[in-house]
Amino acid sequence: MILLLGGNGYIGQAFVAELERRKHPFISLSRRELDYNRFDLLLDYLKSKRLNFVVNAAGYTGKPNVDACEAAKADTLIGNTLLPQTLALACAAAGIPWGHVSSGCIYSGAKIKTENQVITEKDINKPEVRKMISTAPENILGFTETDAPNFSFRDEPCSFYSGTKALGEEAMAGIGQNYIWRLRIPFDEVDNMRNYLSKLQRYAKVCDNVNSISHRGDYAAACLDLWEKRAPFGIYNVTNPDFITAREVIELMQKILKLNRTFEFWANNEEFYNSAAKTPRSNCVLDVTKLLATGVKIRPVREALEHSLRNWKPETI
């Protein structure tokens, strides 16, 4: 039996769908049913069930976006830093392995291969980096699991959200047996305010950023595969392989969804931050070599995007 926390959330729902598809028995526990921030209640609960795995898809993301976390720091910290520590300790005490929905947004930028070395470039929108993306994308490398987060309280600036997610990883690492599954910018074929494809369609103006992104269902499937394969515990970047620019995603949407409109782009990030955002955003490329090396299959990003758009289910009123 698997216990799922945060099953009502956007990512939690993907776990629900994937567990149902696999006919894997599970309990989806809401915080209304049990205040799992309380160690004593949580541990009693864990011991009372015959669980062999716990999935934590609970956390505090901020609505409609991470700016909201800046105004809800206590809840953000409780959801993203204290809860992972509580869960790690309770699962260790109960002897149950578990997996945690973490985030790749604890990085900024990419690693750039030059003639002699690999350098980290935090600003992926620098003209020379953008030029390389079109001329020599093979020289744009993702952050691996051994790279220290560079968009965190230890390497500012960062958003409060990203700071708490990075510290959440620290707070649970090495306690008992657990997976840290890093998601980046979820999307799929179902129109939703959390879906990247919906967001891009609804923004008044778009930032042409560069990112590794995660198909929501592919992500949940890959996370559960890691556990089913008994891959070693630890951190895994779980995005669809490769990276993509927002401009390319929009071109794909234009082509496949035949949207009857044009898109405006922010001239640059300064314009975006001055006009539309309170806190810095993470834009980054992640390396998924470690995930793929376990034998887990996950579609390349363009394949997953095309599939989502060809099966697009717009929200109906």
Place this chain on the structure above:
Amino acid sequence: MILLLGGNGYIGQAFVAELERRKHPFISLSRRELDYNRFDLLLDYLKSKRLNFVVNAAGYTGKPNVDACEAAKADTLIGNTLLPQTLALACAAAGIPWGHVSSGCIYSGAKIKTENQVITEKDINKPEVRKMISTAPENILGFTETDAPNFSFRDEPCSFYSGTKALGEEAMAGIGQNYIWRLRIPFDEVDNMRNYLSKLQRYAKVCDNVNSISHRGDYAAACLDLWEKRAPFGIYNVTNPDFITAREVIELMQKILKLNRTFEFWANNEEFYNSAAKTPRSNCVLDVTKLLATGVKIRPVREALEHSLRNWKPETI
């Protein structure tokens, strides 16, 4: 046997002195000897000793002042929020009661008694409040332990330090048996960069604020008294009764230390924040009725101040 964490710090040293004075056997454990942020190591340690109480004087305060915490958010959170949670869980698991050095800096201002009601005033430097301080100080009331912190992540603005201390109280409250001992602005007769009396003498310019403050030795003695008396667990404000303005402290210093200099004051807090500080400071009055009701004795603030100044030990090079 008592276990003391953070015994090398400014407040920890006061516990060392007081425990030695009482001839109470104790172990002062440094983080170099044991990484007590790690639950497993901590719990094993707690179980390996015959302890009947733990004092946590460890935390992250920032050097030379709380501004430094803004640039060390991860360490500030680990020291002030995650550690209290870890300690609470480990002490509960080991069945050991404990006490935590918290801070009154999670409040701003005071409660003001008017004809019909008591209102909270966050800015204690408002001219009408300052006037009341000289004309009707009995109408300036301190925050009690049942008042929710109003200088915290839940009630911003606050400093990052204060936010983590308030959340640390939340993270440990109700787990096992523990005391939350709130200190405010420590001082005593020994010149030290953490001593309020030393700070006031070294500031180029002084803020004439209003505060409840804690004699370091009186604080440690009162905290240990609460435990020795088996006072009910929970939160206690532990300051010397009453409040005092920085201007009055300086007048006392001038009189007793016969300082051969004058002091300059910031015209107002705006000038101070624009010129000398990065993050907002807490200035507040605390009510110690709950502490005194247990029978614990602690000197009024003016008596403790005079005694410290009459026994002043300046630092020698």
